[in-house]
Amino acid sequence: SMKGAIFDLDGVIVDTAKYHYLAWRALANRLGFEFTEADNERLKGVSRMRSLQILLEIGGMDADEAEREQMAETKNKEYVDYISRLEPSELLPGAKEYLMCLRSRGVRVALGSASKNAVFILERLGITGLFDAVVDGTKVAKAKPDPEVFLAASAELGLDPADCVVFEDAAAGVEAAKAAGCRVVGIGSADILGAADRVVGGLDALLP
Ligand code: BG6
Ligand code: MG
Ligand code: MG
Secondary structure (H helix, E strand, C coil), X not given: CCXXXXXXXXXXXXXXXXXXXXXXXXHHHHHCCCCCHHHHHCCCCCCHHHHHHHHHHHCCCCCCHHHHHHHHHHHHHHHHHHHCCCCHHHXXXXXXHHHHXXXXXXXXXXXXXXXXXXXXXXXXXXXXXXXXXXXXXXXXXXXXXXXXXXXXXXXHHCCCHHHEEEEXXXXXXXXXXXXXXXXXXXXXXXXXXXXXXXXXXXXXXXXX
């Protein structure tokens, strides 16, 4: 049975995926190319610098390291502008309730996110106290689909990955969780998350 639950942040707990998208699209448009929501699927769950690399590939562009650092910084500033206005109403349906439900059943709860803004977002949403462990982009070197983030989260919970269930909205995240040896619940559409053990539309579907 499930002893630990590891949650992705963006797109699972909070609707920040749209802000990542808006900030990346603004960058693409400034560089002179279109960036669609379908393109954006490839960035979900992926680290900031890897996301930029994919975006530049889509635009057929090259940039040296200094330029890339600058672009990523500009995108992040715009993203942080959005999330500094984030409100608890932007928690996804059922997210807070499901976290509380698991805790009341004695399940240990961790965050497993690629984001370097995760701690700030949890604070803005007032849900920091619902997590027994937080593993984010400041703590891991290898981005999803590498399993590092979920192995680290299981370890911080003191649990075997096989006793943990990961909740993920990104294909790269589902792949990472499987590679870690966790069970995975995909949050979103089965078309994108077919590799998960189970797919639901949102955490609200898991409430008793
Ligand atoms: C993931 C998002 O959670 O974090 C990605 O799904 C994002 O889209 C990544 O690129 C890194 O986030 P940040 O906040 O460190 O730029
Ligand atoms: Mg996500
Ligand atoms: Mg994520």
